[in-house]
Amino acid sequence: MRAAALIAPLIAVLAVTAVADATPTQDLDRGRQSFRARDWASAIPVLNALLYPELQLARKEDAIEAHVLLGAAHFESGDTERARDEFEKALQIDPDRTITTLMFSSAAVRLFDQVREEQRGRIERDADRKRLAEAAEKLELYRKSLVVYEARPYYLNFMPFGLAQYTQNRTRVGALFTLSQGITFATSVGIYGYLVGTYGFENSDVPILEGPRVRQLQQLTIASGIAFYALYAFGVFDAIRHHKPRQQVQGDDSLIPKDLLEPTKKPAPNKTSFRDRIQVSPMVTPESVGIGIGWEN
Structure with a gap:
């Protein structure tokens, strides 16, 4: 009995030491296992410690997964705002990230997809504002540099x-x-x-x-x-x-290039794929009927 009493505290100390000495990758695996077991209360502190106050994970993929798992755990715990915040941080690293119902609930997947679309909309609006601001600056510089001379008979x-x-x-x-x-x-x-x-x-x-x-x-x-x-x-x-x-x-605006006066028009995308470049059209001659195939550079 006395030996058993001495061994039990020793085992507890070794267990605590093992947890304390765990690497970030092992902690991420532990958080992942807790999440799969739907143990949100255990998964949240483990994942949170990997991300805050400083990021402990060296691999970008691990950081993305930690944010997604932590966000989903918060969502399943009823904290939608913190879930959205973690999803946004994951999407800031990888804007094209997707999650499926193989590991996450359908509600969590819907929220993640919603956050991704909202973030894409913000990115596009920010890009449009930046493009318009740059176009306005170019237009102003062009107007200032525009020197027009008129002949006087x-x-x-x-x-x-x-x-x-x-x-x-x-x-x-x-x-x-x-x-x-x-x-x-x-x-x-x-x-x-x-x-x-x-x-x-x-x-x-x-x-x-x-x-x-x-x-x-x-x-x-x-x-x-x-x-x-x-x-x-x-x-x-x-x-x-x-x-x-x-x-x-x-000088008036008639002398200014249209691409500077109409910055809202986005340039047409370049045709890069084989399907976009190839052109097929019927060819009819008095002697025969055929198909013409052309290639656009």
């Missing part, structure tokens, strides 16, 4: 009413010429038209009493006409003085 300098200045992007000066030339031109033409309409081209039917007033109107017509031509000549001189054969202008 010399004859534009002789356009009246400030049009020459407008073509030089000198809006205020053009407006002054428009106003001044417009007033003098309208005054001269308007009075001349009034006199012709009232007294004829030769003004031979002017009554004697209206002669002084008509003379004043004629003088005003001539003076406003001279003023118009003087302003026109000064406008031409001003336009020639500021003339540039080529002037930089703001």
Whole structure:
């Protein structure tokens, strides 16, 4: 009896020592066995110790399995949130990982598949946002680097009413010429038209009493006409003085490549498989009927 009493504690100490000296691979196997035995309470602490606070497993495949087993154990224990978290961590390592009902319950498989699809959706959205941000940055850089020059024909300098200045992007000066030339031109033409309409081209039917007033109107017509031509000549001189054969202008979006303006359109995938590259089409000739086979690079 005394010998048995001494042996029992010794066996317990050896068992504890064996557990303490177990390698991470052995602990993973122990967690796997507990999971298969549906002993969630034993599997969770063993698997959790392999992953937290630091990863104890050297092989990527072992780390994925530990996350999946721990997530499934949490799910079977009723903790869906922690199960989702472990499944996400496993899928971050291997986004294409799948599990089957051979080892996991159908409910756990459905949750894992749901987490995988949600993660794929997030990855695609993140990739789209990144692609759009990069496209916007490229578009902005392209616009900044886009330098457009517009040819300025010399004859534009002789356009009246400030049009020459407008073509030089000198809006205020053009407006002054428009106003001044417009007033003098309208005054001269308007009075001349009034006199012709009232007294004829030769003004031979002017009554004697209206002669002084008509003379004043004629003088005003001539003076406003001279003023118009003087302003026109000064406008031409001003336009020639500021003339540039080529002037930089703001480019519009028509000069930008479509792939930069429409970044939402994903590029068509390259045809890499034999099935995608081969093309079969009927061939009909007056003498025969056949099939043509082509190959697309």
